[in-house]
Amino acid sequence: MSRRERTERAILQALEDQIRETGMAGVGVNSVAKRAGVSKELIYRYFDGMPGLMMAWMQEQDFWTKRANVVKNDESSEQTPAALILAMLREQMDGLANNQALCEVRRWELIERNEVSAKLADRRESAARAFIDRVDGLTDDVDVPAVVSIMLAGILYLMLRSKTEEYFLGVSLRTPEGWDRLWKATQHLTGALPPDLKEQSLRSLETRRTPKETDQ
Amino acid sequence: MSRRERTERAILQALEDQIRETGMAGVGVNSVAKRAGVSKELIYRYFDGMPGLMMAWMQEQDFWTKRANVVKNDESSEQTPAALILAMLREQMDGLANNQALCEVRRWELIERNEVSAKLADRRESAARAFIDRVDGLTDDVDVPAVVSIMLAGILYLMLRSKTEEYFLGVSLRTPEGWDRLWKATQHLTGALPPDLKEQSLRSLETRRTPKETDQ
C-alpha cells in the first residue's frame, strides 16, 4: 500500500468519522484534514476539494446498489408484491438504523441542493422506481406508488427525526419497543393493499396515472 | 407606532424573508440586520441575540396553537375519530404547503438541536399528543398513535422533500396531481383503521386544497 494510498484512506475515514460525529454541518476541509492528521492542501490535490471528496466517499459506500440487490434477490423467490413491499420497508428501516453516517447524509440532502446531493438522490430514485414498477399496475383501485410513498416516507422521517427528538405522537423513537410498534403499524397499513395484489392478473394499465419518465 | 416598534417589526420581517430565501443555514445576525437595513447591535439590544429573535418570531407565528384550535373546533361537531385524523393530516399538508418559512424551520429542526428547536418541538409534540389522545384507546387491535405517526410523518417528509427533489417513487412532489394522488393514498390508508373509526371518514373532505392566507 503506497504512501499516497494510505493518506487517501486516512482522509476518507476522517470524513466518515466527522460526518458521524458532527453531521454534514461540521464537515469542511479544515475539520477533515485536522482529523486525518494531514494538511488540508492534500484534499485539494488528491480529491479536488470537498465536493470531490464527498463523491469519492459516496462511491465507496454504494448504499443503494447493495441494498437494491438484496431486495432484487428476493424477487426470484415466490413472494407476493405485498411481501416484497414489506421487505423493502424493512430494509430501509434497518439500513438507516445501522448507519449513522447515512442518516446524516440523508438529513443533509433534505436541505442542501448541489451536485453531490443531486447525484445521490438521482441514483436512489432510479433504484426505487425500478422496484416500485414491479409491484405497480396490478390493480385499478389502489395507487400503489402513492401508498408506498407515504409509508416509506413516514419511516424515513421518523428514522431521521429520532436523532433530535425522543417522541412522535407519544411513540418512542429511541427504544426497540417504539420501533416495534411502528413496524407493526407498517404491517397493518400494508394490509390496506388489495388482497388480489398477491395474485397478479394481466389487467391493462389504466389512464389514471401520469406517465412516468426519468427526471432530467 | 413607536420608532422602536417599527424597527423591531423590520427585523422580524427581515428574519422571515431571510428564512424563506436562504433557509435557516443563511440566517445570522449579519444577514438579518443587513436585510432589515439596521445595525446588528439592535438585534442584541432588542432580542438578546439570534436565539431570542427566533423565539420572538416563532411566538408571532404560533402555528400550532392556531392550527390545533382549528382541529379542536371540529371536535365539537359530530365527526368520527377517523374523520378527525384525516382532517388533521389535511391541516398539516396545507399548513406546510402554504408556508415556506415554516418548511425551512422544520427542515432545520431535523438537523439542529438547541434551545430554540427544542422548545418548538416540545410545543408541537404536546399539542399533537393532546390530539392523538382523543382518538386513541378506542380499539384493541390497532395501535392508533403508531399508525397515524407513519402517515403524518410520511406527509411531513414528502412535503419537506419536495423542495430539493421532484419525484419520490415516481410520484411528482411539485404538481397538484402528485399531491392529489398522495392525498387519496392517505385516505385509502385511513381505511385500514377499524370500521368503527372509519365511517363517514371520506365524506367531509372531498374538496381540494383551499388557499390560505399567510399566517403572521
Place this chain on the structure above:
DNA sequence: GCTAAATGTGAACACCCGGTCACATTTGCA
C-alpha cells in the same frame, strides 16, 4: 550518489461569522 518528481507541511490570504465597544443622533420629560 545525484537529480527530479512525488508527497507533505505550514503560513498566508481574503472573507464571513458572532459579539462588543464608543460614539452620534433623536426623543421625551422636567
Place this chain on the structure above:
DNA sequence: TGCAAATGTGACCGGGTGTTCACATTTAGC
C-alpha cells in the same frame, strides 16, 4: 430650554472558513 435616556450607527475584535502559495521532505529512477 436643557438634559438625560432612548435609539441607532460604524468600527473593531477574535475566530473560523475555503483556497493557494512557497517551501521541506521523501521517494524513485538513472
